[in-house]
Amino acid sequence: MTTVDARGLSCPEPVLLARRAIQALGAGGDLEVLVDTVTSRENVLRTARSLGCTVEAEATPEGGFRLRIRQA
Amino acid sequence: MRKGRTSFFASRWGIILVGAAIGVVGVLLRKLGNPPNMGICVACFERDIAGALGLHRAAPVQYLRPEIPAFVLGSLIAALAFREFRPRTGSAPIVRFFLGGFAMIGALAFLGCPWRAFFRLAGGDLNALIAIVGLAVGIAAGVAFLRGGYSLGRSSPARGAVGWITPGVMLGLVALAFIRPSFLLRSESGPGALHAAIGVSLVAGLLIGVLAQRTRFCTMGAVRDVILARDTHLLSGVLGLLVAAFLLNLVFGFVRFGFSAQPVSHSNWVWNFLGMMLSGLAYALAGGCPGRQLFLAGEGDGDAGVFVLGMLSGAAFAHNFGLAAKADAVANGVLQVGGPPPNGQLAVVLGLVFCAAIGFAMRERWEAKR
Numbered sequence: 001m002t003t004v005d006a007r008g009l010s011c012p013e014p015v016l017l018a019r020r021a022i023q024a025l026g027a028g029g030d031l032e033v034l035v036d037t038v039t040s041r042e043n044v045l046r047t048a049r050s051l052g053c054t055v056e057a058e059a060t061p062e063g064g065f066r067l068r069i070r071q072a
Numbered sequence: 073m074r075k076g077r078t079s080f081f082a083s084r085w086g087i088i089l090v091g092a093a094i095g096v097v098g099v100l101l102r103k104l105g106n107p108p109n110m111g112i113c114v115a116c117f118e119r120d121i122a123g124a125l126g127l128h129r130a131a132p133v134q135y136l137r138p139e140i141p142a143f144v145l146g147s148l149i150a151a152l153a154f155r156e157f158r159p160r161t162g163s164a165p166i167v168r169f170f171l172g173g174f175a176m177i178g179a180l181a182f183l184g185c186p187w188r189a190f191f192r193l194a195g196g197d198l199n200a201l202i203a204i205v206g207l208a209v210g211i212a213a214g215v216a217f218l219r220g221g222y223s224l225g226r227s228s229p230a231r232g233a234v235g236w237i238t239p240g241v242m243l244g245l246v247a248l249a250f251i252r253p254s255f256l257l258r259s260e261s262g263p264g265a266l267h268a269a270i271g272v273s274l275v276a277g278l279l280i281g282v283l284a285q286r287t288r289f290c291t292m293g294a295v296r297d298v299i300l301a302r303d304t305h306l307l308s309g310v311l312g313l314l315v316a317a318f319l320l321n322l323v324f325g326f327v328r329f330g331f332s333a334q335p336v337s338h339s340n341w342v343w344n345f346l347g348m349m350l351s352g353l354a355y356a357l358a359g360g361c362p363g364r365q366l367f368l369a370g371e372g373d374g375d376a377g378v379f380v381l382g383m384l385s386g387a388a389f390a391h392n393f394g395l396a397a398k399a400d401a402v403a404n405g406v407l408q409v410g411g412p413p414p415n416g417q418l419a420v421v422l423g424l425v426f427c428a429a430i431g432f433a434m435r436e437r438w439e440a441k442r
Binding site for chain 1: 163224227290300375
């Protein structure tokens with residue numbers, strides 16, 4: 001699975017990176033995006049859903065979030 | 073319960089209602105004493121604070137506006153309450169300082185930040201339309217740089233002190249606003265002399281700080297997200313502000329449509345456009361409008377704090393070097409169109425060149441090649 005590390009990046013870079021990675025996915029493909037703020041989590045969630053993906057978000061021990069994104 | 077509130081603020085209605093609340097509070101602040109069409113203006117208020125601290129000596133714009141520190145402190149309170157306070161820094165702070173400086177120079181060529189552009193439009197000042205088009209063009213240029221690989225690099229988690237310095241300074245400013253020591257300068261006439269009572273400004277600013285931290289309200293992001301990804305989430309918040317402020321302005325009889333001699337503004341189209349284009353580009357490259365930078369600083373983002381210091385310094389230079397625009401004036405029944413003096417025009421062009429250079433120079437691919 002591809003991992004996009006968007007931790008520490010300013011808005012809107014996490015969204016840009018996630019968007020590019022999602023668009024490169026085929027049907028049924030999945031990837032994970034690491035972010036470190038709630039803002040980035042919400043922005044990437046919204047972007048992934050708008051691109052027709054399902055998303056699961058979980059908190060990571062270091063205080064960030066891991067978003068598992070699957071293209072329908 | 074906490075999760076429920078969080079998802080409400082992240083929802084479409086959450087951002088619309090918060091935008092509308094900001095619009096209402098802004099017009100109420102104007103009703104209670106703030107300057108016309110300037111219930112809230114982040115750039116103008118930071119300029120007034122720079123004046124109050126004696127960083128510039130433009131007598132009409134010196135007042136320690138409590139709204140600005142309250143924005144940061146409101147955001148701090150919300151970030152602490154929701155465990156989102158995260159001290160961080162290290163994403164090109166020196167670049168952010170200069171982006172802040174030039175963002176302010178652009179704002180003072182127009183006489184307002186994006187927040188005020190929307191409040192001016194809500195009061196019928198049609199010059200704001202020209203400025204908002206300029207803002208969008210500047211943001212579109214920023215989006216083009218972002219698509220080309222522009223990045224200020226990653227910030228890293230930092231020790232607590234990094235996150236607490238900006239809120240600490242802001243707490244100090246609130247204390248100064250109440251104590252009013254003799255070294256603090258204060259306008260006797262002009263926009264700096266028009267203000268709501270300290271307590272009113274403080275409560276209004278705290279409320280907006282809390283709401284904006286929860287919703288990530290950003291006037292630059294509103295336009296950027298539409299250009300970048302057809303995402304209208306943040307835009308719906310700004311439209312909420314515009315509609316609510318317009319309606320309340322109608323109730324109070326504050327709406328006067330037109331271009332000429334609008335309050336604290338000029339009708340020089342070219343520099344309204346270019347000033348806000350510079351600001352829009354600088355905000356886009358820095359990742360947030362001037363308000364958002366304050367809210368980020370309240371969440372512990374040291375780099376956003378540096379951007380705010382850049383804006384304060386930009387305001388000082390703008391007035392010390394005669395860069396800031398003059399408002400339209402009517403003398404003997406004749407309209408004198410204002411706008412930035414030649415120094416200010418040159419500074420705006422320099423700012424555009426600086427931002428373009430940064431946009432090209434900070435591309436990751438470029439660096440990777442070397």
